[in-house]
Amino acid sequence: MKNIKNFALLLGLLATLASCAQASRELDVDKLVNPLKAGDKPDIEIVDPVIAEAPFKLDKAKLDKLSPYVSVYKDARFDPTRSFIVGEDNEYAGKTKITAETYHNATAEEVYTWIVDHLADTGLRVAKKEEIGNQDPLIFIEADGTAHITAIGKQSFMKIDVWTLTAYPGWVRVNYEGTSDKPFGK
Numbered sequence: 001m002k003n004i005k006n007f008a009l010l011l012g013l014l015a016t017l018a019s020c021a022q023a024s025r026e027l028d029v030d031k032l033v034n035p036l037k038a039g040d041k042p043d044i045e046i047v048d049p050v051i052a053e054a055p056f057k058l059d060k061a062k063l064d065k066l067s068p069y070v071s072v073y074k075d076a077r078f079d080p081t082r083s084f085i086v087g088e089d090n091e092y093a094g095k096t097k098i099t100a101e102t103y104h105n106a107t108a109e110e111v112y113t114w115i116v117d118h119l120a121d122t123g124l125r126v127a128k129k130e131e132i133g134n135q136d137p138l139i140f141i142e143a144d145g146t147a148h149i150t151a152i153g154k155q156s157f158m159k160i161d162v163w164t165l166t167a168y169p170g171w172v173r174v175n176y177e178g179t180s181d182k183p184f185g186k
Contacts, residue, residue, distance in 0.1 A: 054168040055079065056103040066100050069180040070158060071118040073111045076102040088184045095156065096184040102174045108164045111172050112140055112147035115160060123181060124151040124158055145172070156181045 056077035063076050065086045078084065082101050089097035104111055116138065119125055127137040127150045137150040145164025152158070158178035165171045 054103070054105075054171050055081075056171070062100075066098070066102070066176070068122065069096055069098055069182055070100075070122055070124070070160070070176050071115050072102055073104050073106065073114050073174065075104060077104070079103060086184070089179055092179060094183050096180040096182055098158070098176050098178055098180060100176045102176075103165075104172050104174065105170055106172060108145040108147055108162045108172050109140065109142070111174060112149070112162045115162070115174070116149060119149075119151050123153045124156065125153070126150070127152045151178075153181045 054077075056079055058075075059078045059080070062078050062084055063072065066072055066076075069086065079101060083099065084101070085097060085099040087097060089095040091097075116126065129135065129137065131152060132150050135150070139146075139148040141147070147162040149160040149162075150158075151160060156179050158176065158180070160177075161175040163173045163175070165173055
């Protein structure tokens, strides 16, 4: 009985070792050192990268509507398929409601820094932490290429977000959302 157990154990051990064995491969040292020579064709097909052209367009009418109320970085472009609201705020009389996006061929840091430096041009300023529930009014995340600005005016509030667009390398989107003290159309 003891011999049968030992024999079964030995068979199990041999089966385990056999399953761990791998087939040996021969490596071509020349191919490792010099994988391709001039004129050689690679085993894989090398495809030229597809570069998608950004669909954003210059729209002077939209820019003229938006720029009196918020700081807009140079060469602003717009996506014609996205919503754009700059108009009278039905909730607060005498204010302008803003929900808009601009697109810029620049870096997130460049756009973020410029907007922060030019908030005062449109009557806004960076909010103080205590004014917005002890949250940071200026956030820049270099790794993501994102930035967030909370700006206020006398009776206005504006959230500005900058996003790097991975689908269109070299482009950023700026989202504006909030209200302005300036009545619409003045």
